[in-house]
Amino acid sequence: MQIKEITANKTDYTDILLIGDEDENMISKYIEQSTVFALYANNALTSVCAVITTDNETIEIKNLATYPEYQNKGYASALIDFVCNKYKTEFKYLILGTGENNKTLSFYKNRGFKETHRLKNFFIENYSHPIFEDGKQLKDMIYLKKIL
């Protein structure tokens, strides 16, 4: 397993980024200023994680995704651990916002994140079309925070 920072041609990763955030227009708003890490297993791209600096003590995950055929092998967890280790001396908190999907929320809570607040109707007001996950329409953006 190898994790590389992607510095050029980030749009080459659009197909995997769309797994974590299905709106290409939203991705284009953060991807250029993001630091993007890509995880490879046996030289095959399996997962990506895009992070930005929010303030001088906080970094934010803007996108985290693993191709379906590589899910449940620990790759996204490895990327979170990598990001935490890389930034823990410089920053205090790792935050992220996600939709109200129980699987996603437990994934993050099991990895030390706690809910802080929600942005009401974020997905309705900011996405060009309704987003459904596991048959449920996403409405609020839920913010989670982990102490590094």
Ligand SMILES: CC(C)(COP(=O)(O)OP(=O)(O)OC[C@H]1O[C@@H](n2cnc3c(N)ncnc32)[C@H](O)[C@@H]1OP(=O)(O)O)[C@@H](O)C(=O)NCCC(=O)NCCS
């Ligand atoms: C969430 C996601 C990044 C996890 O990637 P992964 O490489 O399979 O993660 P790991 O193997 O390290 O851990 C597997 C965990 O993901 C959970 N999981 C499996 N499918 C999932 C899904 N569709 N959505 C959310 N979590 C999922 C498993 O329950 C497991 O959690 P647990 O260990 O706490 O029980 C991956 O499922 C994914 O890309 N989902 C779609 C995009 C998404 O929801 N991104 C998060 C919002 S930014």
